[in-house]
Amino acid sequence: MTDMKKGRILIVDDEPEVLNPLNEFLIKSGYKVSAFSSVKEALEALKAHEFDLLLTDLIMPEMTGIDFLKAAFEIDPLLVGIVITGKGTVKTAVEAMKTGAFDYIMKPVEWKILIPVISRALEVRFLRVREKRYRSIVEDQVELICRFLPDGTVTYVNEAICRYFGKKHEELIGHSFMPFIPVEDHEFVKKQIYSLNKDNSVITIEHRVIAPNGEIRWQRWTNRALFDEHSRIIEYQAVGHDITDRKKIEESLKLSEEKYRLLIENANEIIVVAQDNMLKFVNPKAIKIMGFSEQELMSRPFIDFIHPDDKEMVLNNHLKRLKGEKIPEVYPFRIIDKNGNTKWLEISAVLIIWEGRPATLNFLSDITERKLAEEKLKNSYMQLRSLSIRLSEVEEAEKQALASELHDQIGQNLTVLGINLNIIKSLLGNKENAEILSRIDDSLALLNQTNEQIRDIMSNLRPSLIDDYGLLAGLRWYSEQFSKRTGIRVEVTGEEFDQRLAKNIETILFRIAQEALTNIAKHSRADSVTIKLQETDGIEQLIIADNGVGFDPNAVRQSKEPKWGIITMKERVQAIGGNFQIKTKQGDGTTLIVEIKK
CATH class of the missing domain: 3.30.565.10 (Histidine kinase-like ATPase, C-terminal domain)
Known part of the structure; x- marks a missing residue:
């Protein structure tokens, strides 16, 4: 039975005596193969089905193999192509490699060397497919995700940011993000980001942005500094979301608690009031996310619902806020819901007076999905780096293999050809053969020039x-x-x-x-x-x-x-x-x- 994991191969050759044996050999070797003598039929098959590897003849009636490769790569840019020909030259080999061909094989094909070449080509194909899949993980996130340099120049944005600001990728990448922030907020944002260092590499800040229609909206961003081996910041990675609705609620609460209670009850964030280490008020969102009833939440110290590893930090921050001491404006922590699941929340709180005594009004967002997205993003970044290294290694290996083939096969043949021409020249060494000798001298000069070109190509390859x-x-x-x-x-x-x-x-x-x-x-x-x-x-x-x-x-x-x-x-x-x-x-x-x- 054919192992689909080995790869799907499409063969194109107008010579049945080459096409049929090659087709049978690859099928027996365990590959799923489709063979065509017509270029047009092969292109239709590429449009209708997915293939991993393309083997094509160079000289064909309808189209050259190089033009066919170009057309095939337009249909599937991740496709890997190999040119097989009996009429190749150094010039056509170089042209094929420049077009994107993975390798260039001379006829008659030696079966014992074909399978290793196909295996390496399929490895490149699978690496390309995996790289595309890992990139899509980041692009599919609903959170706003970007990366930028220490000077503010954006190096990456996902689709969510493009939709939010109504911009294309190329309109954002390579430019500073600061024009999207009101001028009066620039200094605050810069100060927060530039405060990051190796010991304090993550900060969450809230700031205003200018929407495409000119409206001022609010966003919350978690910025993470990325360092090189010398602890120097080389880039920042940021994940954010819109908090305009929450900001409106905060402003409303400052004006009138009762008037805007309806907004609190229907808010998409957890809103709780904490006093004397107990919860004095919880909104429906808190009940939904934590899984406890209102009575259960308000009858136990709030610290009971915090993850054991975060209890001390959360309690200390709460007590410091009540004393008016400086603490992070926004920070994440974990809770344990009624079903025993760990969830991530992000808290922002203000000091208020509740029934005549100090208390804290707390806004909490469920960031569990964002934390998972950050982890996926981190893993994807590492995977992409590994894939990049592997692709570079494969490319260098192929360059070295091509240089060896040029030396061992074409180079040796040219050497023998030069020896034969010199022997012929010595056998014809008289004036009666002057025209023939002149032709032989021209051929020897051309042969030396070709040798020089091949040596240059081999040197550039490896x-x-x-x-x-x-x-x-x-x-x-x-x-x-x-x-x-x-x-x-x-x-x-x-x-x-x-x-x-x-x-x-x-x-x-x-x-x-x-x-x-x-x-x-x-x-x-x-x-x-x-x-x-x-x-x-x-x-x-x-x-x-x-x-x-x-x-x-x-x-x-x-x-x-x-x-x-x-x-x-x-x-x-x-x-x-x-x-x-x-x-x-x-x-x-x-x-x-x-x-x-x-």
Whole structure:
């Protein structure tokens, strides 16, 4: 019986003598396979059914395999494609990889090497599907969820925020959230957020916002600071919701307790009055959430309903509030309902006079679902980081495998071809064969040029110098090639670290150096670059500096077009637990610093 978990494969080849044996082999290997000799029929099948892997011929009557890949990826962007051909060239192989092909296999196909390639391709497909599913967990939350940098620049928003403010993702990401807050509240919000540190990493604040129609509304946000390994804040994660109705109730209660009792009875929050460690008033929402009757709630000390681990904290805060001492304006705690279930509540309270004596008026929101959402969000973030690392590892492995195949197969064939051409040339070595000898010389020159191109491709895919001699040697080699190509002088200094970094970390640092030099060539107008490897106090650093025109970081963050080069470098570093910094200003060059804790 076919194991559906192995993957669903679609094959397209106009040659029955290739299509039929390949179809039978994959079915016997346990895959669910659909085979087509027509590109149009294959595209219709892709629209009607879901597939994990696409195997396509390169040369077909209706459409080339590369054009077919492009059409297929438009239907399913998560699809993984492999090109199989008997008429391939280095140029078509590179074009196929640029289109998004996972691999490029020459005919006749060797069955023993096909299954490992398919297994790796399916692993990439399943990683892509899982990554999309984890992202959807965050997008489906009804709570307002966002992340932002220490300067207030938004880096992520979920659909709920877009709906609330009537904005698209691209209108919010890369811009500050402060324009949505009344100007007179800016200082308060900044002060609260900037008070977070490693010992006090979470704060809940209530503040006003400006709705799309200009109405002033209230929101409550729980802000959590995220730190790097040096305890520096790199980002904030925030979860919020609208509390305008509750704020209106608070204002109403201040004016007249009796007049607005109806609002309290129908409020969507728990409202209780506490005095002498007892509950003197409870609204219907309290009865519904806690499961106890009104008499049960008012006949026992309120501390009896608090989770054992939170009793002391809640009681101390209540007594301090009665004394007028400073306590958090809003804080969460747990209760145990009548059925023994643990629920999370968030409390905001004010000091009042109840029947002539001090008491507290308490507003409590059930945040159990939000706590679960935060936990899911945290788990999803960790999963996404793991998936990102794994995808990077798979990509590097495939690059190395492709480089080996270019060397072991095409490289050896070209070498033999060169030897044969030289032998033919020596056998024809007389003036009567001058025209033939000229053609052979042209062929040998073209052969040498092709060899050089293949060596360049292999070096870009995976420089063997890194594996053999270390990161510093790889950086020096690539810098020399870069200088020859661009005319920009590059100086590489430093020494290899006492203990070599893990292979994946060396690869990531090398890729970052590649991306940085590419950006310098495109944008900096620099004529000199320095690359330095050094170790300081157990921190290994890669520092890349140019003498170019620099740029305005604020302008880059506020740009509507994401700067994927910088984003990719930052994510690569964060994926291995490192720290990424860019120091620049307009007219004064740019310095990029990567730090990895030893």
